Amino acid sequence: MQQIPDVIRQIPLNNYVWFSTALFCxxxxxxxxxxxxxxxxxxxxxxxxxxxxxxxxxxxxxxxxTGQVFVFFIMAVAAAEVAVGLAIIVMIYRNIQSxxxxxxxxxxx
Numbered sequence: 001m002q003q004i005p006d007v008i009r010q011i012p013l014n015n016y017v018w019f020s021t022a023l024f025c026x027x028x029x030x031x032x033x034x035x036x037x038x039x040x041x042x043x044x045x046x047x048x049x050x051x052x053x054x055x056x057x058x059x060x061x062x063x064x065x066t067g068q069v070f071v072f073f074i075m076a077v078a079a080a081e082v083a084v085g086l087a088i089i090v091m092i093y094r095n096i097q098s099x100x101x102x103x104x105x106x107x108x109x
Contacts, residue, residue, distance in 0.1 A: 016057035023050035037089050037099040041082075048078050 023046055030043030052071045059067025093099050 013057060013061050016054065020050045020054040020057070023047075023053070035100050035102050037092070037101055040101065041085055041089070045078060045082070048074055 027043045027045075027047035027050060030046065031040050034040055034043065052074055055067040055071050055074070059065060059071075089099055092104065096103060
């Protein structure tokens, strides 16, 4: 089993929780307030990274690699999301010449 470096042990787990919460809240605010699809996309990625940080911190403090395995799978899902999401955004831009989500109501029947 891998030993945790002393530098990580010196930072209280509470700091990781607060930092991850702040990142997640910034991501939620970005999703709810922005109209640009790229910014919304980056905000969703920020929320995923906040969850990854928290999983890695708990995994490190518990000396259990399960959280790090979950981080790996979340990163794989995020990579697939980036590929599909950017392809959708490029196709929307080609069709309506804008990535503003307010204009996307034109796609309704």
